[in-house]
Amino acid sequence: MNHIRVGRWISGGALVLLAGVYVRALAFTPVERSQGLAQKIFYVHVPAAWATMLAMGLVGVASILFLMLKDDRFDRFAASSAEVGTAFSLVMLTTGPMWGKPIWGTWWTWDARLTLTLFLFFLFIGYLLLRSAVTDAGLRARYSAVLGICGLVLLPFIHLSVYFFRTLHPQPIVLKPSAPSLPGPMLVTLLCSVTVFTLLYVGFVMQRYGIAVVRDESEPHHG
Amino acid sequence: MVDGMPANGGYMIAAYTAAAVIVLTYAVALYRRGRRP
Numbered sequence: 001m002n003h004i005r006v007g008r009w010i011s012g013g014a015l016v017l018l019a020g021v022y023v024r025a026l027a028f029t030p031v032e033r034s035q036g037l038a039q040k041i042f043y044v045h046v047p048a049a050w051a052t053m054l055a056m057g058l059v060g061v062a063s064i065l066f067l068m069l070k071d072d073r074f075d076r077f078a079a080s081s082a083e084v085g086t087a088f089s090l091v092m093l094t095t096g097p098m099w100g101k102p103i104w105g106t107w108w109t110w111d112a113r114l115t116l117t118l119f120l121f122f123l124f125i126g127y128l129l130l131r132s133a134v135t136d137a138g139l140r141a142r143y144s145a146v147l148g149i150c151g152l153v154l155l156p157f158i159h160l161s162v163y164f165f166r167t168l169h170p171q172p173i174v175l176k177p178s179a180p181s182l183p184g185p186m187l188v189t190l191l192c193s194v195t196v197f198t199l200l201y202v203g204f205v206m207q208r209y210g211i212a213v214v215r216d217e218s219e220p221h222h223g
Numbered sequence: 224m225v226d227g228m229p230a231n232g233g234y235m236i237a238a239y240t241a242a243a244v245i246v247l248t249y250a251v252a253l254y255r256r257g258r259r260p
Binding site for chain 2 (some may be wrong): 004006008011015018020022026031033034035036037040041044045049084087088090091094095099101102112200204207208211
């Protein structure tokens, strides 16, 4: 129960901070001249993408640890992180096309970055469906751990796809070998938003983990 | 709005609204699941 309570406090605080990020992004961050106001979608799209990658990365790491140590806490954490990651990937996949339409002239294109990102979303959905479909707790944990590791392997391909393939999607402007190519106020807003999305991820996962603990205690065979 | 800048604020509002709706819906769903006995 403690995880749920702490998670709620973190999530609540992060939601308040998210409102602050909205105000800063919309009212106090300069408008990019060539893209117009649509460029500000950047401050929710990129942090949502970050939280999605963080979620799947930790699903993969927890899955490896579960297979090595056979500790149910890692399986429970992976399931929690996958569910939260699904929510953030939905934010990423919703805001991306809304930015793409006015800038690229199309909602969607089947290039490497976008297609792999959509595949990641389907991996999340598949992971959750797998967990709900397999009734045996041991098998469910092992099967989903394998799928979680597949998700972890996919992440570098998504990040590097903009270098290897022709794509409409811009290359990284912060997570790259050289210094971030973003004006100061925009970079500060982005980093604030990334921090808040990370806090939201932590709060949501703690709550979801706590719910799983309570459920496992009352129904040991539930996923 | 600066002259010559594209008028695409509607997309920004839609994206920010969609992100808020998804995050808040999930936050409320988690809260309700956590309260269930």
